[in-house]
Amino acid sequence: MPPNRPSVLVFDVNETLSDMGPLRDRFEEIGAPGGLMPLWFAGTLRDGFALAASGGYADFAELARDSLRGLLASAEHRPVDLDAAVRHVLSGFSELAVHPDVPPGVRALRAAGYRLVTMTNGSTALTEKLLDKAGVRDCFEALMDVAGPGRWKPHPSAYSHVIEGCAVSADQAMLVAVHPWDVDGAQRAGLAGAWLRRGAAVYPDSLTEPTLIAEDLTDLARLLG
Secondary structure (H helix, E strand, O other): OOOOOOOEEEEOOOOOOEEOOHHHHHHHHOOOOOOHHHHHHHHHHHHHHHHHHHOOOOOHHHHHHHHHHHHHHOOOOOOOOHHHHHHHHHHHHHHOEEOOOHHHHHHHHHHOOOEEEEEEOOOHHHHHHHHHHHOOHHHOOEEEEOOOOOOOOOOHHHHHHHHHHHOOOHHHEEEEEOOHHHHHHHHHOOOEEEEEOOOOOOOOOOOOOOOEEEOOHHHHHHHHO
16 A cells, blocks of 8 residues: 555556457558558557657557558568558557456455546547457546647656546546556556556666556455455
């Protein structure tokens, strides 16, 4: 339990709540190696971070499309119809499901009295569909994305946008994420941070130490009580 019990839990979405593994299948269906998926996602994040650092902004879908076109265009087996291949992969986002621990973990945290919100570098529309499909949309009081502040996480304004929207101070909120860079960014903005390990072996020594480390959301619910 952190020194100050948070009243608001702010959830990252991509990979934290959603299982992005099926997107590897989408790559294979267009004739590309499934192993390109993490490289593509990392490239999309890189471009979003770079824009935030320089004062710019673009939607996730736009950057994901550009990153994927560049990656596939230079691949050993370039798709014959590049645009169709890009559309096929990106459409997979709307078909994703949550990790198995998410529904019971979310319900346990909500039952324990925590206010739950999401903040994603992706889109609120896809978050809504994801949570509806999992049957836990009613557990969340607000769904937010970085279009509001016009800066991707981990820019400080992204976290400020959330706490202002929830009418709480930074020390009353905790970010929950599988990405160490997100936990670090939130903590530098004054929030607490819970890192979901999800099988990862280590947390980077160069980033601020997480307030809490949990294996998954059911473990987090146990730790927060």
